[in-house]
Amino acid sequence: MRILAIDTSGRLASCALFEDGRELASCTRDSQMDHSRTILPLCEEMVKAQGLTFQDIDVYAAAVGPGSFTGIRIGVAAVKGFALSGNKPAAGISTLEATAALVPESGLICSIIRARENEYFYGFFRKIGDELYRICDDNCLTGPELKSILYGADWLLCGDGAADFLKNNPCDEKRVRLTDVKQHASGVAICAWELAQCDSLSDGNDILPVYLKKTQAERMREEKTK
Helix, strand or coil: CEEEEEECCCCEEEEEEEECCEEEEEEEEECCCCHHHHHHHHHHHHHHHCCCCHHHCCEEEEEEECCCHHHHHHHHHHHHHHHHHHCCCEEEEEHHHHHHCCCCCCEEEEEEEEEECCEEEEEEEEEECCEEEECCCCEEEEHHHHHHHHCCCCEEEECCCHHHHHHHCCCCCCCEEECCCCCCHHHHHHHHHHHHHCCCCECHHHCCCCCCCCCHHHHHHHHHHC
């Protein structure tokens, strides 16, 4: 089974190609958030380099959020297009869970993405060997609120917002440790592979963005109606 995964939920656009749970190739490009111009050529370049075509892909997967509202929409739209045009199954993967899946160590994992100034999307996981278990739903808290939850336990922090969180909310370095793991499509592919093993893949129409917070347009519309 070949899986093509996409992550455009952050600053970097990335894609990964897996076959039977093993990574064949991956690409990353800093497009300055211009993912609409970057992600499709990046996928085509990667697939062609492996001597394959999109017809050889069995499953498409995307990071569906949380993260950049525009970036998430671009990734979801791309995977919908790939899956529906090829009549292939698809998977929508939490950006936080995909990032946690890339942490190589066992233990408690807090995956973090910056939402706005000292406010963070987060997800808690526990990794035992190669198995990743979710502890809570993805959510959003201020830095001090998240720090208070982390207090008193040993945590591995990952994600594009982890360093920013620690800078603004210093924690006990012996108990809360920063990893170098950040968002990447490889984590999306790993999670999609796990779903495939459980026969839990979806139709392309079922892949939807997950924002957790209201978009700026929604907030502005609410302000006008008050």
